[in-house]
Amino acid sequence: MIEKNVIDNFNDIINKANNILVFAHKRPDGDAIGSIIALSLYLELIGKNTTMYIPDEIPAEYDFLVGYNKITDNSDGQYDLFVSLDQSDISRTYGLPRYITKELIINIDHHKSNTYFGSFNIVMPDYSSTCEILTELIGNKGNIDIYNALYTGILTDTGSFKYANTNRTTFKNAIYLIDCGVEPACISQNIFMRMKKRKLKLLALTLNTLEFYNDKAFMYVNQNMLKETGTNMSDTESITGYTLITRGTEMGVFLREESDLRTRVSFRSKNKYDVDIIAKKFGGGGHKNAAGCNIDMNLKDTIKLIKKEVLEYE
Numbered sequence: 001m002i003e004k005n006v007i008d009n010f011n012d013i014i015n016k017a018n019n020i021l022v023f024a025h026k027r028p029d030g031d032a033i034g035s036i037i038a039l040s041l042y043l044e045l046i047g048k049n050t051t052m053y054i055p056d057e058i059p060a061e062y063d064f065l066v067g068y069n070k071i072t073d074n075s076d077g078q079y080d081l082f083v084s085l086d087q088s089d090i091s092r093t094y095g096l097p098r099y100i101t102k103e104l105i106i107n108i109d110h111h112k113s114n115t116y117f118g119s120f121n122i123v124m125p126d127y128s129s130t131c132e133i134l135t136e137l138i139g140n141k142g143n144i145d146i147y148n149a150l151y152t153g154i155l156t157d158t159g160s161f162k163y164a165n166t167n168r169t170t171f172k173n174a175i176y177l178i179d180c181g182v183e184p185a186c187i188s189q190n191i192f193m194r195m196k197k198r199k200l201k202l203l204a205l206t207l208n209t210l211e212f213y214n215d216k217a218f219m220y221v222n223q224n225m226l227k228e229t230g231t232n233m234s235d236t237e238s239i240t241g242y243t244l245i246t247r248g249t250e251m252g253v254f255l256r257e258e259s260d261l262r263t264r265v266s267f268r269s270k271n272k273y274d275v276d277i278i279a280k281k282f283g284g285g286g287h288k289n290a291a292g293c294n295i296d297m298n299l300k301d302t303i304k305l306i307k308k309e310v311l312e313y314e
């Protein structure tokens with residue numbers, strides 16, 4: 001449970017603000033999107049002007065959420081408060097107004113690698129998701145649109161309650177949202193059973209690249225595959241989990257060719273490995289079971305580098 005004085009402090013700060021920019025990271029996942037939508041709708045409910053800012057494309061599977069269309073990639077404006085959600089470091093957000101200072105930032109996150117870059121930080125690594133933290137912060141003061149967005153983040157960050165970050169509190173908070181009117185099957189089907197056909201084709205091409213080494217799996221996507229299927233990088237966000245679904249696989253590595261000079265690496269693990277440690281070695285981070293880093297090298301060389309490192313872990 002989040003302590004009462006933390007909730008009181010949070011309320012004090014937002015009550016004093018009028019124009020609030022709520023923002024999340026590039027390549028947003030369901031937790032980033034769910035949390036910025038939920039918090040913004042809540043702030044509007046209590047009479048604040050809010051802007052939801054994500055400097056990137058928003059995956060289409062979340063378009064059923066009320067508020068989805070209000071997410072913008074334009075951060076222009078005069079704000080007296082900034083709320084960062086689901087990001088360990090503010091450097092992951094580009095294009096914030098130049099006058100932003102630490103004093104103006106509330107930082108709400110569940111990554112243990114969080115750098116406490118706000119003047120008020122609610123960082124809870126034991127929580128499955130930022131949406132779970134917000135579930136306790138907002139409590140019974142929300143509405144169904146807010147609760148649907150919160151459930152979305154809990155559902156996606158736990159891999160539909162499959163990952164090791166799923167615990168008793170996660171279910172307690174999920175049940176709380178269901179008691180508030182969320183229909184779990186409706187949310188799951190909206191997110192997972194409305195895939196664009198071209199994305200399914202991309203998934204097929206990507207699965208073709210899977211390679212297994214004992215209890216580790218490697219998979220990649222390159223720019224040609226995106227071109228061939230008419231997809232873009234935001235269509236690869238939910239593919240990472242497929243590295244882990246085979247029997248006996250304990251660690252999955254998914255590499256994405258962003259350009260000739262840059263490769264994004266995502267790590268996933270079940271229980272045996274702490275992938276946060278590996279991602280940190282390359283300047284990234286995350287959680288024990290989900291982490292990532294960027295390598296300024298082409299895909300082929302990055303695959304070599306990462307394989308060499310990862311295969312040393314037993």
Ligand SMILES: [Mn+2]
Pocket residue numbers: 031032086110128129130157
């Ligand atoms: Mn998250």
